[in-house]
Amino acid sequence: MEEKRRLILEAAILCLEQFGFRGTTxxxxxxxxxxxxxxxxxxxxxxxxxxxxxxxxxxxxxLSESEKVCLPGQRLSEDIERTVDVMIALRARHRLLVGIYREARQSGVHGIMEMRQALEKGIMAYIEALVNRHIEQGEVFRLEPKLISFLIYRSYFQLIYDWEDIDQPLSPQQIKNALNAFAQ
Structure with missing residues (x-):
């Protein structure tokens, strides 16, 4: 049963990538x-x-891959840099994230908006917990953890996908530098 479930999930991902939410039946x-x-x-x-x-x-x-690189004793800026590296590495495996982000923005279809919101909430909750962990370790930030998590998550997607609409793609280091502006 687990093998069948895995096959179905993989097929659904392929369909979503190819046909979008509406075209996936x-x-x-x-x-x-x-x-x-x-x-x-x-x-x-x-x-x-x-x-x-x-x-x-x-x-x-x-989140599992990110947790592996967010090690105790690192500053938040280091955790952000390493997490961005993980996100970039996983982006090829999770092209679905790109599709969800773009389709939700363009179509506003209810089901795809829910998918996007579920992903956003999960990722932002993880980032917020990470920021809180750093606060407990003595780091001080100018912004509230929830706001930092929102800005990092949304800025990441803007820099990865929307920036290319106005200029040349940014390098991973440029993305990390921009996101680290929120970790101060």
Whole structure:
């Protein structure tokens, strides 16, 4: 059952990347996964539950990898730099994040907006907890942890995806330098 679930999730990710939220159907996912529609419904109640499982998996993967590089004794700026490196490395594996971000912004479709919000809340909660951990270790910041987490998360996406609309893509170091402005 777990293998079938994994195949379905991978197929759903491929469909979402290729066809977007609107174009991804249970039928299409079943075809990509080489399973029946009823097999999908054995694992997931509906498309929304399937999407929620994808968001949970992507979020767990991102946060797990980030946690490995956020070591005790580092300053927040170091944690941000290392986490950005992780995000950049995982970006190829999680092209879905790009699609969610762009499709939600362009279409405003209810289901995709919920996916984006779930990802945002999870990632920002992690960043806020990271900032609070640094405060407990004695670091002082000019901004509140929740605001820092919001600015870092949103700025990351703006710098990665939207900056290219107005200028040449930024290097990873330029992105890290910009985000570290909030870690002071």
């Amino acid at each position: 249970i039928e299409r996912i079943a075809k990509f996964a080489h399973v029946s529609k009823s097999s999908i419904y054995e694992c997931f109640a509906n498309k929304e539950a399937l999407i929620e499982a994808i968001v949970d998996d992507v979020l767990k993967d991102l």
